[in-house]
Amino acid sequence: MSNYENTDNVLPHQHGEDEEKIIKDMPSDEMARSVSGILKLLGDPSRLKIFWLLCHCEECVINIAALTEMSSPAVSHHLRLLKSSGLIVSRREGKEMYYKAADTEMTKSLHVTIESVADITCPG
Numbered sequence: 001m002s003n004y005e006n007t008d009n010v011l012p013h014q015h016g017e018d019e020e021k022i023i024k025d026m027p028s029d030e031m032a033r034s035v036s037g038i039l040k041l042l043g044d045p046s047r048l049k050i051f052w053l054l055c056h057c058e059e060c061v062i063n064i065a066a067l068t069e070m071s072s073p074a075v076s077h078h079l080r081l082l083k084s085s086g087l088i089v090s091r092r093e094g095k096e097m098y099y100k101a102a103d104t105e106m107t108k109s110l111h112v113t114i115e116s117v118a119d120i121t122c123p124g
């Protein structure tokens with residue numbers, strides 16, 4: 001529960017700002033934990049690279065490992081975490097598993113955000 005709930009919206013200090021509007025949309029603790037968890041997951045440079053890569057292509061572990069210059073077990077570990085958070089999805093074809101970014105509004109905005117912060121142009 002937010003610290004600002006169940007009060008009469010009077011802040012300790014009055015600076016003439018209209019905080020009431022902001023407070024109304026203040027993320028709940030649960031929402032903040034969820035967003036923080038996603039950002040923390042992408043706070044690992046290796047996972048960020050893998051996620052960004054999978055925003056542009058669908059690949060198997062071996063190729064992701066080659067493209068990111070990481071070991072397959074390390075890539076598998078990161079893929080498990082990314083998948084359990086819903087950022088990526090997998091598809092089995094024969095013996096091979098293929099991974100790509102989930103098609104959600106969240107992954108689209110994270111994709112755009114990464115490229116914006118990194119100041120790179122989306123390769124498409």
Ligand SMILES: [Zn+2]
Binds near residue numbers: 055056111115121122
């Ligand atoms: Zn892109």
